[in-house]
Amino acid sequence: MPPKRKHQKLPSEQTILKFFGNEHDSGDGGDKSHGVDNDGVDSECHHEKQNASSGCINTGKTLKFQQSWLTKYAPWLRHDAENQLMYCSVCRELRLDNAMAVGTNNFKTTTITRHITSADHQRSVAAPFEQKNLKAAVSGAKSKEERAIVTCLKVVYWMAKEGVPLSKYESLLSLLSDLNTPNVESLSVNNHVTYASYKSACGFLDAISTTIDRSVTETLHKSPVLTILTDESMDTAVHNKLCITARVIDPHTMMPATMFLTDLRITSATGKGIFDAIQGHLAERKIPIMKVSGLGTDGASVMTGRKEGLTGQFLKVNPHIINTHCSVHKVALCSEQAADQVPGMKYYQIILESIFYYFKKSALRVDNLSAVQKLLNEPTLKCREVHQVRWLSFFQALEAIYRTLDSLLSYFSTASDAKAQGLKKKIGQDFFISITYALMDILQPIMKMTLFFQRKDIDIGSVQAVIDSCIRDVRALLEPEVDGEGLPKPTFMHQLKTHLCDGFFKGNHAIKKSSFSFEKTRVDFIKGLIDNINKRFPDKQLMTSMCVFGMRPVTFLSEEELSEWGNESLDVLLDHFAVDKSHTFKDVSGQKTSVSPAIINREESKKEWTKLKQVVRVQGYPRHSTSALWGLVQQYHSADFPNMLKLASLVLTHPVHTSDCERAFSAQNLVTTPLRNRLSAEHCDRLMRVMIQGPQLTKFNFNSALIEWRGQKERAIFRQKTCTDSC
Incomplete structure (x- = not known):
């Protein structure tokens, strides 16, 4: 066959x-x-x-x-x-x-x-070119769909970054379509799948947040140590929220950074409840709790308590843990407590509050005051409220009074209501006017130090210099108001002598005498302020001792001075990090003791410190930045100074302040508003992560977010294209 x-x-x-x-x-x-x-x-x-x-x-x-x-x-x-x-x-x-x-x-x-x-050979020769063209066509078609999704990701990213509710996503996408934005028309798969809904926007947000969060987790794992900055608050929806941020360091460049981790909703605001929330979050990222070397808190007892507080809970795990009271909070407490000890200052604060509440709910009074301010060519300013929880509020209220004092006196002189007449008597006294000018001098250096401590990444080597400069400037106000050449100092008190003379303020308003002594009030407040700063920022504490790692003056010292410089501060650090630490506590099973071995070797650290000072001096390493200096030490001398580099990692990640938590709460208030108070905790957390931790729109890697979004499940927009290609 x-x-x-x-x-x-x-x-x-x-x-x-x-x-x-x-x-x-x-x-x-x-x-x-x-x-x-x-x-x-x-x-x-x-x-x-x-x-x-x-x-x-x-x-x-x-x-x-x-x-x-x-x-x-x-x-x-x-x-x-x-x-x-x-x-x-x-x-x-x-x-x-x-x-x-x-x-x-x-x-x-x-x-x-x-x-x-033959036809076979001719087709074979042409096949590679046809294959290349076909691949390019298919690739171009896929890229068109991907570019459309990237456009959506960029829209959602911009909305989250700017605090625009995602409920506006559909409207914004419709606007982009009307404006003929490229690739938007490719989003419509069919009548049911258009990727223009609120649910789609939430999916894009989840992919973006996950991409950012993955990068944060990788950074946490790379950092040899980290410190936790935390604070708790209540949002607009009356939920207890715990903000957690972290200070980390790049082990190769010694560059520190502060990163937003999460904004959790908690049910227990006790020390144990906060500790469990932090420990649980770190466990989700597979970060051991022993890696935490320090805490930054607002100084509340629930945070600082060594028994049942958050610090006590951490001490049970790591006795070497350092709890640092936020420096900005401490500066605010210095001013507040110094004022509370002086009767004249308490009287002055009462008057400031009375002026604010007089204008608070009266549009007519505010308009009349504005008209007087314009008439007298003074800035159109509103009287500000003094908030106990806002660090700059007192100075802002004081500055508004100082800049519009002439207008206030003119307004109260013409107002006929009893409250206005009562305020006219109070602010029309020499004490009120004089203390206003004096406080403008006194609080200037305090505000400079406050703004320094609010910076995102503070150079630890500059901390002591800023504190010393503030004390020096405040103390100088107690000295005679003349400079070295016998000329008047350019201070606000110098202006007062020309503005307030012969019983008149600026020649227009008759001023009466007060029962309070202005000079005694001014001197007592200045002395109390200096004493409080010295108590809250002592020279021998850990944070100020860490400043020697900036090594600022090494090139200006003689050999004898260099050999002794920084040794005392180093001893303070070694007394904590170069010894075994233990913490005794009680639990349900009885008394227990946790032990933590020394982190560095004391004797080797001293030898390395002596040698390091000489190396930095001889090599002429730049010392304008502490992290840059230690980056050079890590790069060129890592084998010579292992103990010093460990200590430098602890120093550079030390939590000087918790301003980043306060900034997170500001972002939280932009996300959770009275009109958006039903947002879930997870959704709010994602929005805050993009707003705080996300880079600029042009610097974000949307390809990574696209891969994350596609990997979450099979997507119709790409499934349809695959089916079309295979047919």
């Missing part, structure tokens, strides 16, 4: 996958031919077709392959010298079913020329 004739595939039966070089079994006896048959048209001779399975032609003559053919018919002609065959490489690559694809010993020029003119 003659063999069955093989089915010849028509060109229309071929799949697009052929052009990508994919292999598929035909299933008919192992024949893997995927070539395009041409039904005998322009095919090679019939006797070669029938012998294609063996590739050999029995001519009765011995034919030889001409080596010159390899050059003439390059690059596709090949010679198999071992099996004495010649074949076409491009046809074989596509697994076509012809003699030259399998290989033939019919070494004739006519064999080669017939193959060149």
Whole structure:
């Protein structure tokens, strides 16, 4: 029985996958031919077709392959010298079913020329170009869909960054479509899938937040140590929220950074409840709690308590933990407590509050005051409220009074109501006017120090210098108001002598005497302020001792001075980090003691410190930045100063303040508003993460967010395209 004739595939039966070089079994006896048959048209001779399975032609003559053919018919002609065959490489690559694809010993020029003119060979030669064009077309089509999703990601990112509710996403996307924004039209898969809904926006936000959060987790794992900055508050929806941020350091560059971790909703605001929330969050990121070397808090007892407070809970795990009271809070307490000790200052604060509440709920009074301010060419300012929890509020209220005092006196002089007349008597006294000018002098250096401590990444080497400068400037106000050449100092008190004279203020308002002594009030407040600053920022505490790691004056010291410089501060640090620490506490099972071994070696650290001072001095390393200095030490001397580098990591991550938590609460108030008070805790956390931790729009890696979004589940927009391509 003659063999069955093989089915010849028509060109229309071929799949697009052929052009990508994919292999598929035909299933008919192992024949893997995927070539395009041409039904005998322009095919090679019939006797070669029938012998294609063996590739050999029995001519009765011995034919030889001409080596010159390899050059003439390059690059596709090949010679198999071992099996004495010649074949076409491009046809074989596509697994076509012809003699030259399998290989033939019919070494004739006519064999080669017939193959060149065959349809099989011509398609094989053109296939790589068609394959390349097709890949480019498919890739371009996919990129168009991806670009459309990236556009959505950018829209959601911008909205979260600017605090725009995601409920406006559909409207904003519609606007972009009306403006013919590229790629937006590709979002519509069908009537039901358009990626323009609030749910889609939440999905995009989740992908963006996850991308940012993954980067944060990677940074936390790389950092050898970290410190936690935390504070708790109540949002607009009356939920207890706990903000957690972290100070980390790059072990290669010694560059510290502050990172937002989360804004949790908590049910227990006790020390144990806060500790469990922090520990649970770190566990989710697979960060061991022992990696935490310090705490930054607002100084509340629930945070600082060494028994049941948050600090006590951490001490049970790591006795080396350092709890640092936020420096900005301490500066505010210095001013507040110094004022509370002086009767005249308490009286002055009462007057400031009375002025604010007089204008607070009366639009008519505010308008009349504004008219007087414009008439007298003074700035149009409103009286400010003094908030106990806002660090700059007192100075802002004071500054508004100082800049519009003439207008206030004029307004109260013309107002006929009893409250206005009562305030006119109080602010129309020499004490009120004089103390206003004096406080503008006194609080200037305090505000400078407050603003310094609110910086995101403070250089620890500058802390002591800023504190000393503040004390020096405040103390100078107690000295005679003349400079070294006997000229009046350019202070607000100097202005007072020209504004308040002969019983009149600026020559227009008659001023009465007060029962309070201005000079005694001023001196007592200044002395109380200096004493409070010295108590809250002592020279021998850990934070101020850390300032020596800035090594600012090493090039200005003699050899003898250099040998002694910084040793005392180093001893303070070694007394904590170079000794074993233990903490005894009680739990339900009785009294227990936790122990933590020394982090660094004391004697080796002293030797390294002595050597390091000489190295920094001789090498002339720049010391304008503490982290930059230690980056150089890490880069060039890491083997020489292992203990110092460990200590430097602890110093550079030390939590000087918790201003980042306060900034997070400001972001929280922008997200959770009275109109958006039903947002879930998770959604609020994602929005805050983008707003706080997300980089600028132009610097964010949207490709990573796109990969994250696509990986969450199968997406219809890409599934539809895949189906179209495979059809």
